[in-house]
Amino acid sequence: QVVYRTPAVFEQTAQGVQHALGKLGINAETYAPGSDDIGDRFLAEAFQDPATLVIVICYQLFTAMPRHYILLQLEQPSADMYVPAHLPSALAVWDFSSSGLSFLKRVMRVPASFMTVYTAIPSTSFAGLQGEASASIENTLVFFNGWLSERRLAIMQMIAFAGVPLDIRQAYGSELDERVHRANIVLNLHKNDGAALEVHRLNRLLLQGKCIVSETSSDPILDAIYSGGVVFAHKDELVEVLLQLLGDDTQRRRWEANASSLGRTLHSDLSPLQHGLMQVASSLSE
Secondary structure, eight states: OEEOSOHHHHHHHHHHHHHHHHHTTOOOOEEOOOSSHHHHHHHHHHTOOTTOOEEEESGGGOSOOOSSEEEEEOSOSOGGGOOTTTSTTOSEEEESSHHHHHHHHHTSOOOOEEOOOOOOOOSSOSTTOTTOSOTTSOOEEEEEESOOOHHHHHHHHHHHHTTOOEEEEOOOHHHHHHHHHHEEEEEEOOSSTTOOOOHHHHHHHHHTTOEEEEEOOSOHHHHHHHTTTSEEEOGGGHHHHHHHHHTOHHHHHHHHHHHHHHHHHHHHOOHHHHHHHHHHHHHHHO
8 A cells, every 4th residue: 555645745656656566566555644643543553454565655744654664755864854763663764865865874774775756647748738728827938836945935036037937836736737838947946955856846747748957956866867857957057057948949849858758767667666675575574
């Protein structure tokens, strides 16, 4: 089973894990218990069958755990984002970044392994969908979706003052898909300094074939993996890169194709999931 909370944020990830497990011949269902004591009791009590294995996404949002569980960690690595009480009993801890793995192993002292952040496959790409999005959402040049931290706001003010048209939202579901569809470029900014690459945001954009411009992250390994489909720039270079891409349709279309290709490659690679499940099987057999 795949369990998550805050559906607007993690539902697509849960569905992606479910789909990847299905490709390995493993049937899984997804659950989103309520964010209250009743939801926590459901998680703890509903999955006590020793034959049931539960993958818990962003376990920091839960106070109780199932009997047998794997933790899929998607938050940025920092001590205050981990719940030490849940770590020792986990059959495995999966993390999306090399910096997160290092933090888990060296600071939290728990074994962990890398995991691709699989995502729900869009029902269709944006190719050929011109004019089908809601008429209430206008075409835009550069789109950013997410919570406006002080750091992000300062960078977007710099970009806007340079004359780059921005659409800034905190959208989910169909509205998010429509706004992404209408954008020429999707911008990825880090909430805080020292952040690893926000792959749970990027993976669906890659599958949707969007031109993505992202800040360079603190995780050079992730940046190298994604460099084939994402345009990276340091904070002070963003304006120049955005203006260059907005003025060059051919280059932008090339990055759209690169993004789509990388998205398909990442999503079809089940080796991290296979490796993670083999580790779990080894733990259970001990």
